[in-house]
Amino acid sequence: MCSASCSPCDHGSPAAGRQSVHGVPMAPPRCPPGQAACVVRTGAGAGVLCIKASRVSGRGRLLGQDRAAQALLARARVALALLKARAAHRHLAAAVFDAVDIQLQVTPDPASRLHCEAWPVSPAQARDGDLALFLALASLFSGRPLRGGLVCAAAVDARGQLQRAGDAALAVAAALQAGRHTLLLPLKSRPALELACGPALRCLWLATVDEALREALPESGTVVLGATAAG
Numbered sequence: 001m002c003s004a005s006c007s008p009c010d011h012g013s014p015a016a017g018r019q020s021v022h023g024v025p026m027a028p029p030r031c032p033p034g035q036a037a038c039v040v041r042t043g044a045g046a047g048v049l050c051i052k053a054s055r056v057s058g059r060g061r062l063l064g065q066d067r068a069a070q071a072l073l074a075r076a077r078v079a080l081a082l083l084k085a086r087a088a089h090r091h092l093a094a095a096v097f098d099a100v101d102i103q104l105q106v107t108p109d110p111a112s113r114l115h116c117e118a119w120p121v122s123p124a125q126a127r128d129g130d131l132a133l134f135l136a137l138a139s140l141f142s143g144r145p146l147r148g149g150l151v152c153a154a155a156v157d158a159r160g161q162l163q164r165a166g167d168a169a170l171a172v173a174a175a176l177q178a179g180r181h182t183l184l185l186p187l188k189s190r191p192a193l194e195l196a197c198g199p200a201l202r203c204l205w206l207a208t209v210d211e212a213l214r215e216a217l218p219e220s221g222t223v224v225l226g227a228t229a230a231g
Contacts, residue, residue, distance in 0.1 A: 150216055187205045
């Protein structure tokens with residue numbers, strides 16, 4: 001069963017990034033920390049879904065709050081391990097993670113026609129959410145929202161390298177249909193797709209999760225993890 005749709009602040013609104021005051025464009029709205037969007041594949045085609053991460057007092061568990069989120073738990077463990085490795089590099093204690101449980105939800109994007117119960121139907125399709133999982137967790141523990149208007153279309157390996165996730169041309173079409181204006185893609189997709197991105201969609205070609213982190217959380221090059229848990 002699906003969770004509720006993305007919050008009204010979500011940057012998937014078709015009007016996101018195109019609002020203006022007296023003719024001056026406004027920055028796209030941001031979601032609360034812990035939310036990221038991704039392009040996913042189903043038997044019905046591609047669309048955009050939102051991944052939401054939240055934390056409660058616990059003992060370091062990852063918990064899926066709906067069927068789609070439960071299917072992502074193995075991929076979420078990889079994302080969390082990558083985030084922990086970067087925290088250790090900055091001399092942050094593992095207790096920051098061990099004192100909380102992380103709850104994951106997959107929700108429909110208001111501007112996308114895709115329903116979250118249609119995904120994932122295979123382990124390969126679950127990889128579509130890899131980069132969004134990593135960024136949602138980084139956003140959650142940093143306490144900062146991601147840059148508005150972002151959507152991810154990349155798998156991530158155990159070393160933090162971005163890999164292709166499905167047909168990147170479909171990802172471009174799905175991002176445009178959902179009203180997103182910035183698409184994070186693996187650098188390996190660039191030769192085949194560079195001409196597909198036009199004025200309505202900015203494509204960022206990235207090699208690693210570290211590069212994605214710098215683009216998605218631009219205020220600081222360092223993720224400062226907080227230990228306070230809700231509930």
